[in-house]
Amino acid sequence: MLLKGKAFKFGNDINTDYIISGKYKFKTLDMNELAKHVMEDLDPNFYEKIHEGDMIVAGTNFGCGSSREQAPLAIKYAKISCVLASSFARIFYRNAINTGLPVIECDTSKIDAEDLLEVDLQKGIVYNKTKSIEIPVTPLPDVMIKILKDGGLIDHFKKHGDFNFE
Amino acid sequence: MSKTIAEKIFSQHSGVDAYAGDLVVAQLDFVMGQDGTAPLAINSFNEMGGEELFDASKVAFVIDHSAPSPLEGVSALHKLMREFSTRKKHMLYDIGEGVCHQLVPEQGHVVPGDLVVGADSHTCTYGAINAFSTGVGSTDLAAAMISGKLWFKVPDTIKFICEGTLQPGVFSKDLILRIIGDISADGATYMATEFVGEAISTMEVDERFTISNMAIEMGAKAGLMEFDEKVEKWLSGRSNKTPRPVSADPDATYIQVINYDVSQLEPQVACPHTVDNVSPLIEVENLPIQQAFIGTCTNGRLNDLRVASKILAGKKIAPDVRFIVAPASRSVFLDAMNEGIIQTLVESGAAVVTPGCGPCVGTHNGVPSDGEVVLSTANRNFKGRMGNSKAFIYLASPATVASSALTGKITDPRSFI
Numbered sequence: 001m002l003l004k005g006k007a008f009k010f011g012n013d014i015n016t017d018y019i020i021s022g023k024y025k026f027k028t029l030d031m032n033e034l035a036k037h038v039m040e041d042l043d044p045n046f047y048e049k050i051h052e053g054d055m056i057v058a059g060t061n062f063g064c065g066s067s068r069e070q071a072p073l074a075i076k077y078a079k080i081s082c083v084l085a086s087s088f089a090r091i092f093y094r095n096a097i098n099t100g101l102p103v104i105e106c107d108t109s110k111i112d113a114e115d116l117l118e119v120d121l122q123k124g125i126v127y128n129k130t131k132s133i134e135i136p137v138t139p140l141p142d143v144m145i146k147i148l149k150d151g152g153l154i155d156h157f158k159k160h161g162d163f164n165f166e
Numbered sequence: 167m168s169k170t171i172a173e174k175i176f177s178q179h180s181g182v183d184a185y186a187g188d189l190v191v192a193q194l195d196f197v198m199g200q201d202g203t204a205p206l207a208i209n210s211f212n213e214m215g216g217e218e219l220f221d222a223s224k225v226a227f228v229i230d231h232s233a234p235s236p237l238e239g240v241s242a243l244h245k246l247m248r249e250f251s252t253r254k255k256h257m258l259y260d261i262g263e264g265v266c267h268q269l270v271p272e273q274g275h276v277v278p279g280d281l282v283v284g285a286d287s288h289t290c291t292y293g294a295i296n297a298f299s300t301g302v303g304s305t306d307l308a309a310a311m312i313s314g315k316l317w318f319k320v321p322d323t324i325k326f327i328c329e330g331t332l333q334p335g336v337f338s339k340d341l342i343l344r345i346i347g348d349i350s351a352d353g354a355t356y357m358a359t360e361f362v363g364e365a366i367s368t369m370e371v372d373e374r375f376t377i378s379n380m381a382i383e384m385g386a387k388a389g390l391m392e393f394d395e396k397v398e399k400w401l402s403g404r405s406n407k408t409p410r411p412v413s414a415d416p417d418a419t420y421i422q423v424i425n426y427d428v429s430q431l432e433p434q435v436a437c438p439h440t441v442d443n444v445s446p447l448i449e450v451e452n453l454p455i456q457q458a459f460i461g462t463c464t465n466g467r468l469n470d471l472r473v474a475s476k477i478l479a480g481k482k483i484a485p486d487v488r489f490i491v492a493p494a495s496r497s498v499f500l501d502a503m504n505e506g507i508i509q510t511l512v513e514s515g516a517a518v519v520t521p522g523c524g525p526c527v528g529t530h531n532g533v534p535s536d537g538e539v540v541l542s543t544a545n546r547n548f549k550g551r552m553g554n555s556k557a558f559i560y561l562a563s564p565a566t567v568a569s570s571a572l573t574g575k576i577t578d579p580r581s582f583i
Binding site: 021061154 | 189191201202203205206209210213214215216231232237239240243285286287289301302303304305306308309312313315316317319351352355356385387440527528529533546548549550551553555
């Protein structure tokens with residue numbers, strides 16, 4: 001699958017409170033509603049600026065903080081196609097795979113705001129079209145590839161009724 | 167081969183001779199969700215085709231993050247949780263019972279040697295009583311509720327050897343803040359941590375929970391401690407489960423060993439807007455505050471309230487400070503009442519709110535205004551955390567917060583102890 005979009009750049013340690021504030025996530029399960037507030041405390045107009053397919057590009061420790069799965073879901077429902085970061089916090093990374101949001105660990109210092117990017121998930125390559133460079137991607141653990149191939153953990157369980165990594 | 171606590175617990179729960187880096191599917195002893203995560207887990211459970219829980223006696227929900235409900239949207243989610251719990255016949259701790267991470271150990275659901283997951287990042291708290299416990303998201307929680315299992319990558323471990331004796335007025339909160347300041351917010355990502363040494367073994371279990379609770383603030387998967395007589399005493403009368411204490415082998419392999427001598431440690435403060443932005447208190451001393459908060463899964467325990475009440479006894483807080491106290495559980499609240507602690511705190515000017523997460527997560531019970539400074543005993547000071555992205559949150563020990571509530575500015579508690 002080839003993802004295409006424009007880079008929206010953020011710094012290091014972007015926590016899940018910034019991704020979706022606690023004041024919104026406790027009151028609804030409507031992810032389309034939560035999506036309107038994604039990244040609001042860092043950029044109040046973020047949701048208005050983005051278009052379908054655009055990408056969040058960040059530094060180290062993206063998604064640190066709480067275990068809220070509303071964080072990857074709010075990003076996914078805002079129609080962001082994937083998140084690229086130098087590194088991810090553990091719980092966010094699991095939650096993203098479980099909910100089917102592509103997360104790509106790579107050297108994001110080679111990406112500037114508004115660069116046009118293409119991400120080939122199969123080959124594991126990020127193409128920075130603006131800078132005409134290729135950026136290699138850290139491969140996913142096998143277990144996560146199996147969950148992603150099934151379409152996330154919900155579909156993995158629907159298919160197997162249990163964990164099945166054979 | 168020798169093993170860390172994490173390697174032993176994962177080996178015992180997966181039936182595999184597991185070492186750091188191995189992927190295992192492990193059996194769980196207990197699973198927990200709270201009102202910020204359980205509603206989504208119920209959706210996932212239903213979508214997965216879940217019918218029965220793997221073991222209803224090993225599943226609990228806690229309504230603590232927005233409790234009692236401040237909004238109709240929240241009320242609907244609480245109702246969803248209550249109906250699910252009634253149908254599936256598992257435990258639900260409703261409003262006023264307390265914060266999940268106080269309740270799970272206090273009510274005897276976790277004992278040494280257990281493997282526990284909770285859909286809340288501070289689930290790492292129970293490491294203080296020698297259990298491997300870690301935070302997961304809602305869909306992982308749903309999978310765990312159905313199967314009683316979860317997949318894990320067995321983590322490497324960083325060992326912190328903390329020797330020496332804390333000075334009066336310096337607490338476990340100051341130590342863990344200093345460690346997080348040194349290690350940084352992602353210094354232990356994907357890893358477990360073990361805390362050992364004289365400074366830990368002389369600490370009461372209440373204080374140890376504070377350290378394990380904040381392991382996630384350096385990215386860690388768990389904050390583990392050894393079993394000892396203090397843990398044994400703390401557990402007595404709380405649980406019918408049999409403890410299976412797990413000790414690290416002396417020659418286990420650690421990815422890093424870090425030594426601390428705590429004897430010279432001063433009170434510490436985490437400054438806005440990250441938990442690893444830690445300074446000795448002296449660098450921010452006398453900064454005016456508008457709100458002081460004692461509570462949360464980090465520092466809302468009996469010992470914390472007792473320390474605060476000793477500082478505040480017979481005194482009044484500064485007139486321009488709002489002082490909020492949230493006992494960590496109903497049991498802590500009752501014990502604090504019996505000891506006269508609540509009387510002292512209320513007389514000093516405290517507004518005591520329902521046992522639970524209180525204002526920590528920004529849903530209710532004390533949202534600060536624009537430009538205001540809050541000094542809190544919580545574990546997070548992210549921008550917007552308490553419900554207003556234009557406020558400034560500083561984190562410190564209960565003694566520092568109580569002393570600062572008295573003076574109206576950030577104050578070294580050693581002048582009151």
